[in-house]
Amino acid sequence: MKVAVFSTKSYDRAFLEAANADRTHELVFFEPRLNLETSVLAAGFPAACVFVNDLLDAKTLKAIAQQGVRLLALRSAGYNHVDVAAAAELDLTLLRVPAYSPYAVAEHAVAMILSLNRRIHRAYNRVREGNFALDGLLGFDLHGKTVGIIGTGKIGAITAKILHGFGCRLLGYDVFPNPECQAIGMEYVALPELFGASDIVSLHCPMTAETYHLIGTQAIDQMKPGIMLINTSRGQLIDTKAVTEGLKSGKIGYLGLDVYERETDLFFEDLSNEVIQDDVFQRLLAFPNVLITGHQAFFTEEALKNIAETTIANITEFERGGPCHNQISVERSHKR
Ligand code: NAD
Numbered sequence: 001m002k003v004a005v006f007s008t009k010s011y012d013r014a015f016l017e018a019a020n021a022d023r024t025h026e027l028v029f030f031e032p033r034l035n036l037e038t039s040v041l042a043a044g045f046p047a048a049c050v051f052v053n054d055l056l057d058a059k060t061l062k063a064i065a066q067q068g069v070r071l072l073a074l075r076s077a078g079y080n081h082v083d084v085a086a087a088a089e090l091d092l093t094l095l096r097v098p099a100y101s102p103y104a105v106a107e108h109a110v111a112m113i114l115s116l117n118r119r120i121h122r123a124y125n126r127v128r129e130g131n132f133a134l135d136g137l138l139g140f141d142l143h144g145k146t147v148g149i150i151g152t153g154k155i156g157a158i159t160a161k162i163l164h165g166f167g168c169r170l171l172g173y174d175v176f177p178n179p180e181c182q183a184i185g186m187e188y189v190a191l192p193e194l195f196g197a198s199d200i201v202s203l204h205c206p207m208t209a210e211t212y213h214l215i216g217t218q219a220i221d222q223m224k225p226g227i228m229l230i231n232t233s234r235g236q237l238i239d240t241k242a243v244t245e246g247l248k249s250g251k252i253g254y255l256g257l258d259v260y261e262r263e264t265d266l267f268f269e270d271l272s273n274e275v276i277q278d279d280v281f282q283r284l285l286a287f288p289n290v291l292i293t294g295h296q297a298f299f300t301e302e303a304l305k306n307i308a309e310t311t312i313a314n315i316t317e318f319e320r321g322g323p324c325h326n327q328i329s330v331e332r333s334h335k336r
Pocket of ligand 1: 077078098099102105150151152153154155156173174175176204205206207208210211232233234258259295296297298299
């Protein structure tokens with residue numbers, strides 16, 4: 001099948017070409033993201049392959065459908081960037097990669113917890129400058145601390161298991177409690193209780209209408225003073241301005257972000273020679289107790305291999321007329 005691959009970086013190309021080594025499909029790689037302006041590139045392709053910051057709103061979907069696209073193969077698990085209802089109306093099939101390496105994201109969340117706690121990001125710079133003073137680097141034992149996990153699906157459960165190994169007490173919040181988490185002692189509680197009792201809160205639920213700005217002023221008011229907040233899920237789960245106020249007042253003691261609500265204008269690009277226009281983001285960078293990575297939690301060899309192989313298998317299933325195991329349906333999108 002002829003596939004227009006959008007948002008291509010060198011690593012996407014390498015892993016997709018390896019997964020398609022027998023040339024089952026004709027992959028044509030485009031660097032730009034797919035949006036209304038770039039949708040013309042999809043002309044003549046029955047399939048388009050996209051990543052997390054391609055904007056698949058109703059207008060873009062209509063434009064690509066009119067140009068003959070019938071399949072959208074997402075190289076991601078999350079699909080909050082796709083108007084699923086509009087795709088259904090246009091008879092566009094949506095396939096995703098439901099699990100490629102939950103370990104990659106869970107391990108990155110834990111890396112952020114450890115780095116923020118022991119101030120590794122600051123210690124690294126200090127030592128390079130010959131500053132071996134320890135003031136300002138004081139950490140705490142993770143052992144015995146209470147960690148609240150919001151969203152205890154694949155990634156949340158692995159994060160919980162790793163932290164269980166550190167000797168943490170686990171609180172959870174999910175619309176569907178996970179027996180694997182309960183088996184290691186996780187206690188499911190309501191959100192106000194989770195916020196009030198947790199030393200660390202890590203977000204692992206999807207971005208939906210219900211979870212948009214889950215962490216806002218009200219949630220921050222309920223938090224234990226000095227809490228550590230980690231978000232490796234989706235930027236829009238956090239009201240960044242409210243969190244900035246929480247950092248300024250000291251209510252939030254540490255913030256680790258791998259995702260940011262307006263990351264589309266920033267992440268995955270080298271902007272080191274540009275003037276960043278996003279003042280909210282720049283303010284975050286000025287805090288010594290904030291650690292930001294540019295949506296790299298998924299970025300391991302195992303994950304990229306799985307993403308590429310599942311994407312190619314998804315396209316093959318569609319071309320053969322199904323059934324497509326990883327299809328996103330309107331009904332399923334309501335349950336995200
Ligand atoms: P999953 O579907 O296995 O788990 C999500 C869990 O969230 C489920 O248990 C679900 O019941 C729960 N949930 C749904 N709505 C909820 C709500 N309103 N409140 C609380 N919990 C709710 O998904 P996963 O594979 O664990 O991925 C979790 C999220 O991680 C994805 O949605 C995606 O946004 C994010 N992600 C980020 C990266 C990255 O590189 N930073 C990579 C992959 C996934």
